[in-house]
Amino acid sequence: xxxxxxxxxxxxxxxxxxxxxxxxxxxxxxxxxxxxxxxxxxxxxxxxxxxxxxxxxxxxxxxxxxxxxxxxxxxxxxxxxxxxxxxxxxxxxxxxxxxxxxxxxxxxxxxxxxxxxxxxxxxxxxxxxxxxxxxxxxxxxxxxxxxxxxxxxxxxxxxxxxxxxxxxxxxxxxxxxxxxxx
Amino acid sequence: xxxxxxxxxxxxxxxxxxxxxxxxxxxxxxxxxxxxxxxxxxxxxxxxxxxxxxxxxxxxxxxxxxxxxxxxxxxxxxxxxxxxxxxxxxxxxxxxxxxxxxxxxxxxxxxxxxxxxxxxxxxxxxxxxxxxxxxxxxxxxxxxxxxxxxxxxxxxxxxxxxxxxxxxxxxxxxxxxxxxxxxxxxxxxxxxxxxxxxxxxxxxxxxxxxxxxxxxxxxxxxxxxxxxxxxxxxxxxxxxxxxxxxxxxxxxxxxxxxxxxxxxxxxxxxxxxxxxxxxxxxxxxxxxxxxxxxxxxxxxxxxxxxxxxxxxxxxxxxxxxxxxxxxxxxxxxxxxxxxxxxxxxxxxxxxxxxxxxxxxxxxxxxxxxxxxxxxxxxxxxxxxxxxxxxxxxxxxxxxxxxxxxxxxxxxxxxxxxxxxxxxxxxxxxxxxxxxxxxxxxxxxxxxxxxxxxxxxxxxxxxxxxxxxxxxxxxxxxxxxxxxxxxxxx
Numbered sequence: 001x002x003x004x005x006x007x008x009x010x011x012x013x014x015x016x017x018x019x020x021x022x023x024x025x026x027x028x029x030x031x032x033x034x035x036x037x038x039x040x041x042x043x044x045x046x047x048x049x050x051x052x053x054x055x056x057x058x059x060x061x062x063x064x065x066x067x068x069x070x071x072x073x074x075x076x077x078x079x080x081x082x083x084x085x086x087x088x089x090x091x092x093x094x095x096x097x098x099x100x101x102x103x104x105x106x107x108x109x110x111x112x113x114x115x116x117x118x119x120x121x122x123x124x125x126x127x128x129x130x131x132x133x134x135x136x137x138x139x140x141x142x143x144x145x146x147x148x149x150x151x152x153x154x155x156x157x158x159x160x161x162x163x164x165x166x167x168x169x170x171x172x173x174x175x176x177x178x179x180x181x182x
Numbered sequence: 183x184x185x186x187x188x189x190x191x192x193x194x195x196x197x198x199x200x201x202x203x204x205x206x207x208x209x210x211x212x213x214x215x216x217x218x219x220x221x222x223x224x225x226x227x228x229x230x231x232x233x234x235x236x237x238x239x240x241x242x243x244x245x246x247x248x249x250x251x252x253x254x255x256x257x258x259x260x261x262x263x264x265x266x267x268x269x270x271x272x273x274x275x276x277x278x279x280x281x282x283x284x285x286x287x288x289x290x291x292x293x294x295x296x297x298x299x300x301x302x303x304x305x306x307x308x309x310x311x312x313x314x315x316x317x318x319x320x321x322x323x324x325x326x327x328x329x330x331x332x333x334x335x336x337x338x339x340x341x342x343x344x345x346x347x348x349x350x351x352x353x354x355x356x357x358x359x360x361x362x363x364x365x366x367x368x369x370x371x372x373x374x375x376x377x378x379x380x381x382x383x384x385x386x387x388x389x390x391x392x393x394x395x396x397x398x399x400x401x402x403x404x405x406x407x408x409x410x411x412x413x414x415x416x417x418x419x420x421x422x423x424x425x426x427x428x429x430x431x432x433x434x435x436x437x438x439x440x441x442x443x444x445x446x447x448x449x450x451x452x453x454x455x456x457x458x459x460x461x462x463x464x465x466x467x468x469x470x471x472x473x474x475x476x477x478x479x480x481x482x483x484x485x486x487x488x489x490x491x492x493x494x495x496x497x498x499x500x501x502x503x504x505x506x507x508x509x510x511x512x513x514x515x516x517x518x519x520x521x522x523x524x525x526x527x528x529x530x531x532x533x534x535x536x537x538x539x540x541x542x543x544x545x546x547x548x549x550x551x552x553x554x555x556x557x558x559x560x561x562x563x564x565x566x567x568x569x570x571x572x573x574x575x576x577x578x579x580x581x582x583x584x585x586x587x588x589x590x591x592x593x594x595x596x597x598x599x600x601x602x603x604x605x606x607x608x609x610x611x612x613x614x615x616x617x618x619x620x621x622x623x624x625x626x627x628x629x630x631x632x633x634x635x636x637x638x639x640x641x642x643x644x645x646x647x648x649x650x651x652x653x654x655x656x657x658x659x660x661x662x663x664x665x666x667x668x669x670x671x
Contacts, residue, residue, distance in 0.1 A: 001496050004437070014440060049326045053351045055667045057376025057457055062326050063420070064446070067439035081324035097284040097299065098350045098670075099329060102321050128369055132354035133290045153376065155456060 014068040018075070019161050021168075029165035033147045040113055041087055043076040045167060048086035048110065052103045052139065053129075054093030057153040058120045062090065064156040077163055083109040088166065089143075090117045092153075094126040095136040107143040115146045115166060119159065124148045190223065190235035190603070195246050198238045201226060205252040210234075211522035213607065214616045214633040215248060215258040217266035217291065223631075224248065225605065225616060227522070231540065233605060235618075240268050243292075247273035254521040254638055257669075265356060267292035278302065280349040280670065290357055309335035309343040317652065321350045328666035332655075339651040344644045348670055355671040359630040364390055364464055364595060367627045371617070372460050374632050375668035380406075380413040381610030382632060383462035385617035388543065389630075390464040392604025393619050394596055401589045402466035403544035408479070408582050409449070409458045409467075410608075411575040415486070416445040417611040418568045418575070421663050425565055426497065428656045429506040437493050444482050451478035466592030476583055483576055494569055507562035511646040511658035514559060521638045525613020527662055528639075530567045531559035537609035548585075549578055561661040597625050612636060612665060634668030 019026050049062055065072040072078070080086050083106045095103055107116070118139040121127040125138040139145050149162035193201070201224060204210045213225035213233055222245045224236045238245050247270035248255035259270050260279035267289030270276075283302030287294040314335055321329035331347040355374060359367050371386035372379045384406055391398060398406070423438025446456040452475030453461045461469045497503065517523075518531040528535055536553040538546040554570035556563035598621035605618040613635025622628035643662050647655055 001433075001500070004433070004492055004496055050322055051328050051351065053353055054328070055373040055376035055379075056328055056665065057373070057379065057459070059326050059328065060377055060420075060457065064439070064443060067443050068436060069440070069443050079326060083322075093351065094353060096351055096353055097286075098282045098352055099321065100284070101301075102329065102350070106322050128373060129353045129355075129358065132358050133285055133287055133294075134352050134354035134357070152373075152459065153457070 015071045015074070016069055019157065019164065023161065025158065026161040026165055029147065029149070029162050030168065033165050043167065045077050045088055045163070046080045046086050047077055047088045047090050047163075048080055048083045048106070049090045049092070050103055050106050052091050052093045052099045052123070052142075053096035053135070054120070054122060058092035058123075061153045061156050062092070062119070062159060065159055067156075070156045070160055072160065072163075075160075075164065075167075083107075084111065086110050086114070088115045088117060088163075090119055091123055091139045091143075091145075092119050094122040094129045094132075095139055095142050096134055097136055098134070100136045100142055103139075103142050116143055117162060117166060118145045118148045119151075119162070120154055121150055121152050124150065127152065190237045193236040193238045195238070198222075198224070198236060198248075199246050199251075201236055202246070202248040202251045202255070205248070205255070208519065212248075212252065212254050212258075212638075213522070213614075214618070214631065214637075215255050215262065216618070216631040216633070217262035217268060218620070218629050218631075222262060222268065223618070225618070233541075233607065235605065243267060244269050244271050246271050249273055249275065254641070257641070258633070258637055265289060265291040267295075277304065280352045282349055290354065291360070304347060306333045306347070307343065307345050311337065311342070313337055314342060330666050334652060334655075336652055339653070341647050341650055341652055341655070344647045344655075346640055346644060348640070348666060351667045351670040353667075353671065356629075356631065359627055361622075362627050362630075363625075364627065367619075367630055368463055369460060371630070371632060372462075374671060375610075375634060375665045376457060376459075377417055378413065378610040378612060378615065378634075378665070378668065379457050379459045380409045380462055381608055381615050382617075383460065384410060385606050385608045385610075385615040385632065386619065386630065387462055387464040388606030388608060389604045389617040389619040390595070392606060393602040393621060394598055394604070395602075396465065396593060396596065398466040399590045399593060400544075400587045401470075402591045404582050404586050405467045405469075405471055405591065406462055407545040407549070408471070408579060408586075409453060409461055411579050411582070412445055412449050412452075412479070413458065414611040415572060415575050415579070416442050416449070417663075418572050419445060421660070422493075422497075422565060422568050422572075424663075425507075425561065425657065425660045426503060428660045429503055431500065431503045434493060434497060434503075437489065441486055441489060441493075444485055448478045448482035451475055463592065465595050466590070468592070470591050471586070476586075479579060479583060483579055486572075486576060490572060497565070497569075504562065506654070506657060507565060508558075508560060510561045510654050511650055511661060512558070512560045513642050513646045515557070517642055517645055518559070521642060523613070523638045523642055524609075524635045525611070525639065526564050526567045526571070527642060528613065529554060530556045530563035532557045535614075537607045537614040541607045541614075543606075543608065545582060549581055551578055561657055564661040601628070610635060612663065612668075613639065632668075632671070634665050636664035636666075636669050640664050640669065 426434035
C-alpha cells in the first residue's frame, strides 16, 4: 500500500484539463440547454441517475465520469443516492413501459428547481429500440427534458460537456416551465 | 471451418419430458429455452460436447413444463409464456416474468391480445416467523446501475429470503428482431447488454454465419478475439474495483478505474469506439487494426502489467478488506452445476466450464490459456477468478497481436437458403452467451434468441445471500454483476 500511495504523491495527476469554454460541442449544448442551473444553485449540482431502460452502455460511461481522468467532483457535480437530494435527473435508455411509473415517481420525488438530462440516443427518442410495443418512447414523453446529450453511448467527455453546459448555459427557465421558486 | 450446427430435432411431449428429466438428473445442462412460432425450443449441452436443439410444437398453446422437474428453466419458461402466450403445464410458478401488465398487448410475439396497460399485482414469495420484516429495494437503485426489484425478508440483520423481480428494462428486442434485416438485427444484438456488446455481436454473427454456412476470414477471427479480450479486461478491472468499493475500499476502486479507462482508450484507438460497439459484424469485423492501433493496445498491456500486480498485492494484504470478502455470499458447487452457471460465478465455485475452451471457436482453438477455477464459492473467490483471468487475457492479447494474420476482414453474406438457422455459444466476460438465429424465406431474420449468462446466475444470488447480513448484499450482488438488460431484453 505504501508504494501505491507514494506513487500517487510523486506522479503527476491523471486528471485532464476541463473542456475549454469555447469548445464547439460545449457551445452547441449550451445553446440548446433550456436553463442555467448555475444561476440558481451556484457551482454545486447533485445528480441522480435513473436507468429507464438502457442497455447499460450509458451507465458504464457515466461511471467513468468519476474516474481520475475526468474527476467529475472537481466541478462541483456529485451523484447522489436519492432523488430527494438531487437537482438533476440524468436519465438513460428508451423509457420502457415497465419503468415509466418509476421514472415519473422519481421525477416527482425530486424537489424543484430540477433539471432533466436525457443521456444517449435512446433517451432522446428511443434510438434503435423505437417502435417497440414495450416502450413509452424517449424521456421527454414521460417527463420534461432540459438537455439531450447525444451518443451511443455518450463518451464521458460528451457527458461532462453536457453537464457544464447545463450549469453555465443559456438564459433562465423557458416559458411553460415552473419557475425555480415553484 | 466452424462446426456445422446440428439440425433441431422434432420432439413430442414425451421426449420433451424425457429431456427435462435428463437435465434434472445432471446428464445434460440447459443451454436455453425459448418460444418460437407455435413451438417451444430447448437447447441442451450434453456431456459429449456440442448442443442438441429440441422443437416441441405447442398444440393448443400448452407444453409440459421443464421447470416442473428442473428449476433452472423457470424464468426462461415464464418469459417465453409471457411473450408467446403459451402455458407450461405443471409449472411450479405460474406468475408472469417479463410482462408486468404495463404493455398495450398480452403475448406480443404470439397472438397479441389488446391490454389496457394497467399493472398486474405481483405476489412475492413469503417468509413467516416471529420478528421477520420485509425490505423492498428498487426498481430505481441508489447507485449508477440498472433497475430491478429486490424483496428481502430479514430477521434483524440476517437475510432469510431474497426474491428478485426483473423485467423492468424489457425493450422488446425479440419483437424488434422479427422481420429485421441481418444488419439491423446485428445493431440490436450489439445493444442487448452494452457491457458485453462485443460478445453479443460475436454470438449473433457466429449464429448467422452458421446459418448461412460461411466462415469469417482468418484475420477477422483474430481481431474478434482481441476485441473480446479487451472487453473482458475492461469489465474485470471495473468489477474488481467496484467490489472493493462496496467494501468501502475506494483506493482499489480508483486504481482499477484507471486501468479500465486505459483499456477503453486503447479500444477506441484501435477499433474506433470505447466499447467497440458494432465493430464485430456478421461475416467478419467492420474495423481493421492499424499499426498505430496495435501500438496503443501494446502500450496499454505494458501499463496494465506494470500497475496490476501491485494492486493484487494491495488487495491480498489488506486484512479489513479480506474480512469482508472471505466466506461472504457462498454459492455451493452443487447449485452451480445444477444451474449450469457459467462465467466467473460458476468457475469461482469450481465449475470447470469456459465456452472458449469447451465450445472452442477461433481464435481460441489456436491459443493456449488456462480456465481459472476456485472452489470457495464466496465473494473472494469471484474476485480471485477475475484477477487470474486478467492475467490470462493480457497474455492472450499479446499473443494475438504477435500472431495476427494478414488478409481480408469481412466476407459478403450470401442470401440464406430458405428457412436456414444456426446457433453459437461464446464466452462473454459474464459467462456464456447463446445465440440462435432463424431466417424466414424472405432473407430477413424470422426469430433471433439471445440468452445471457445471467439467466442461470441471478437465481444463485438469491441462494448466496441467504444467512448473510443485508449490508453485505451490495457486495454479493457486485461480485455476481449479473445483467439486467441482457435478461430483460
